[in-house]
Amino acid sequence: MPELITYGIVLGSIIALGAIGLTLVYGIIRFANFAHGDLMSAGAYVALFVVTDFLAWVGIPDTNFGPFSFGWRMLIAFPISMVAVACVAIIFDRILYRKLRSKGSGAVIFAMSSLGAAFILRMVILIVWGADSLFYRPGMLRPAMDLPLGIKIRPDQVLIVIIAFSLIIFLHLFLQSTKMGKAMRATADNMQLALVSGIDTERIIIWTWGIGGALAAAGGILYGIDVQLQPSMGWNFLIPLFAAAILGTIGNIYGALLGGLIIGVAQQVSTAFLMPTYKPAVAFIIMIIILLVRPRGIFGGKSA
Amino acid sequence: MIVLKVENVTVGYTAVDILHGVSMEAKSGEIVSIIGPNGAGKSTLLKAIFGLLKPHQGKIILNDEDITGLKPDRIARKGISYVPQVDNVFPSLTIQENLEMGAFIRTDDFSQRLEEVYDLFPVMRERKKDKAGQLSGGQRQMVAMGRALMLDPQVLLLDEPSAGLAPLLVADIFEKVKEINATGVVIVIVEQNAREALKMAHHAYVLAMGRNVMDDKGEVLLADEEIGRLYLGG
Numbered sequence: 001m002p003e004l005i006t007y008g009i010v011l012g013s014i015i016a017l018g019a020i021g022l023t024l025v026y027g028i029i030r031f032a033n034f035a036h037g038d039l040m041s042a043g044a045y046v047a048l049f050v051v052t053d054f055l056a057w058v059g060i061p062d063t064n065f066g067p068f069s070f071g072w073r074m075l076i077a078f079p080i081s082m083v084a085v086a087c088v089a090i091i092f093d094r095i096l097y098r099k100l101r102s103k104g105s106g107a108v109i110f111a112m113s114s115l116g117a118a119f120i121l122r123m124v125i126l127i128v129w130g131a132d133s134l135f136y137r138p139g140m141l142r143p144a145m146d147l148p149l150g151i152k153i154r155p156d157q158v159l160i161v162i163i164a165f166s167l168i169i170f171l172h173l174f175l176q177s178t179k180m181g182k183a184m185r186a187t188a189d190n191m192q193l194a195l196v197s198g199i200d201t202e203r204i205i206i207w208t209w210g211i212g213g214a215l216a217a218a219g220g221i222l223y224g225i226d227v228q229l230q231p232s233m234g235w236n237f238l239i240p241l242f243a244a245a246i247l248g249t250i251g252n253i254y255g256a257l258l259g260g261l262i263i264g265v266a267q268q269v270s271t272a273f274l275m276p277t278y279k280p281a282v283a284f285i286i287m288i289i290i291l292l293v294r295p296r297g298i299f300g301g302k303s304a
Numbered sequence: 305m306i307v308l309k310v311e312n313v314t315v316g317y318t319a320v321d322i323l324h325g326v327s328m329e330a331k332s333g334e335i336v337s338i339i340g341p342n343g344a345g346k347s348t349l350l351k352a353i354f355g356l357l358k359p360h361q362g363k364i365i366l367n368d369e370d371i372t373g374l375k376p377d378r379i380a381r382k383g384i385s386y387v388p389q390v391d392n393v394f395p396s397l398t399i400q401e402n403l404e405m406g407a408f409i410r411t412d413d414f415s416q417r418l419e420e421v422y423d424l425f426p427v428m429r430e431r432k433k434d435k436a437g438q439l440s441g442g443q444r445q446m447v448a449m450g451r452a453l454m455l456d457p458q459v460l461l462l463d464e465p466s467a468g469l470a471p472l473l474v475a476d477i478f479e480k481v482k483e484i485n486a487t488g489v490v491i492v493i494v495e496q497n498a499r500e501a502l503k504m505a506h507h508a509y510v511l512a513m514g515r516n517v518m519d520d521k522g523e524v525l526l527a528d529e530e531i532g533r534l535y536l537g538g
């Protein structure tokens with residue numbers, strides 16, 4: 001059991017990276033982005049391209065990096081992929097969602113068009129990389145370390161949790177202490193008043209997509225490092241992401257972090273009783289229960 | 305000297321006009337009150353001045369410059385600030401952050417201005433780390449006004465700052481409005497507390513059904529029998 005909880009925290013920090021982006025975007029533009037999981041896949045595959053093709057072509061050797069299963073190339077690929085997916089998210093907003101916003105489209109139209117965006121991303125991945133599972137470094141042995149309580153954990157997994165939390169702390173500092181971060185929170189609170197205060201809300205929306213996309217990319221890469229790459233990986237994350245965001249009160253990034261960890265742990269612990277294939281169902285059931293019992297989530301007070 | 309002038313403005317939210325050729329003006333140093341029944345179009349007039357609604361006809365002039373149709377952030381840069389009737393603070397931001405957002409378009413050092421605003425509302429200084437959403441109605445109005453003052457505006461548009469407040473607090477708010485005015489800020493204030501609003505007004509306008517009904521010195525309207533009967537509750 002302690003081992004499953006540990007794995008749950010690893011999975012949970014990956015879910016949290018996606019859920020925070022989802023909740024951030026929802027908080028500002030009230031828009032449930034069904035393509036968010038596929039942004040995670042995009043991040044994982046862009047990093048794969050950089051590691052196995054681009055950096056190989058440039059001639060940078062993939063020397064081992066500490067005790068980890070990936071090499072130096074991944075250190076370069078990671079930020080490149082975050083920036084690339086941030087751009088993808090922003091481009092989708094500029095060519096698609098912004099038009100819908102200016103027409104005053106309803107929630108269903110937004111949901112449908114983001115579903116379309118999700119399919120486009122997945123199809124591109126399928127066409128370019130095929131349907132098989134892929135690895136950043138095929139054939140790597142991935143030895144585990146022994147921790148107390150009989151927990152076996154791979155160095156990769158420790159690093160995944162550290163990277164996820166570092167990114168989240170970084171986001172926290174950005175939102176709390178920079179002018180742009182404060183303006184983002186102000187816009188999420190009250191877009192009309194933000195406009196009245198002279199805040200360029202379109203610019204805020206671009207930043208929001210960029211941050212959401214970059215965090216999704218990070219989550220996707222970390223999952224790729226931990227498990228494998230699969231064109232449907234992000235899509236399969238969609239329900240855990242929504243469950244985490246709703247559990248933690250939609251719009252609340254700290255809630256999304258906590259929700260992500262809870263969903264991750266619940267999914268892993270469930271494998272002690274259920275077949276692992278039921279993991280997504282666990283997230284789904286938790287989501288349904290929250291929606292029935294406490295639709296505003298853990299931190300939902302009087303106002304949304 | 306006329307600072308703000310609204311000339312014959314016709315405006316609405318959709319194709320339907322709400323204001324039909326409304327005019328008003330505010331001279332330097334003045335408090336101008338706008339009163340009238342619910343739905344008269346008082347809030348609509350302030351939104352039109354601040355560029356949130358685009359007039360179909362007529363002009364809005366600030367210091368002899370035509371500002372009709374400019375976007376709110378442009379108008380804010382020209383020296384007008386606006387406090388909406390409802391939802392006029394950022395609830396999850398602290399008081400200090402609310403004020404910082406008021407200064408968002410400033411690129412200079414506004415710490416001096418921040419201190420001046422805190423001097424005007426000392427309670428806010430004590431509670432600057434508190435979230436605006438936790439404040440009482442009266443304190444929220446003060447934060448809302450403070451936010452609008454951060455740009456050091458020439459004209460301050462206030463939409464019912466006393467709405468829903470206990471009588472004692474209403475007096476407080478009006479006291480603050482007079483203090484702000486005494487620092488040289490022209491005030492255009494919409495009020496339901498019409499009697500109080502007329503008392504402090506240098507000049508006042510009565511609107512009904514989207515049209516000017518009457519305008520005069522505050523004390524003249526206060527003494528007017530018909531105004532008293534129709535708009536001041538007898």
Ligand SMILES: Nc1ncnc2c1ncn2[C@@H]1O[C@H](COP(=O)(O)OP(=O)(O)OP(=O)(O)O)[C@@H](O)[C@H]1O
Nearest residue numbers: 317318322340341342343344345346347348349389
């Ligand atoms: N956002 C809106 N969209 C469409 N119509 C609106 C909107 N806001 C107000 N109206 C309409 O415009 C008219 C004038 O409204 P306005 O808010 O300007 O009145 P008001 O004088 O400020 O009233 P109150 O004293 O109730 O605040 C009303 O008929 C109202 O229904």
Ligand SMILES: [Mg+2]
Nearest residue numbers: 346347348389
């Ligand atoms: Mg009104």
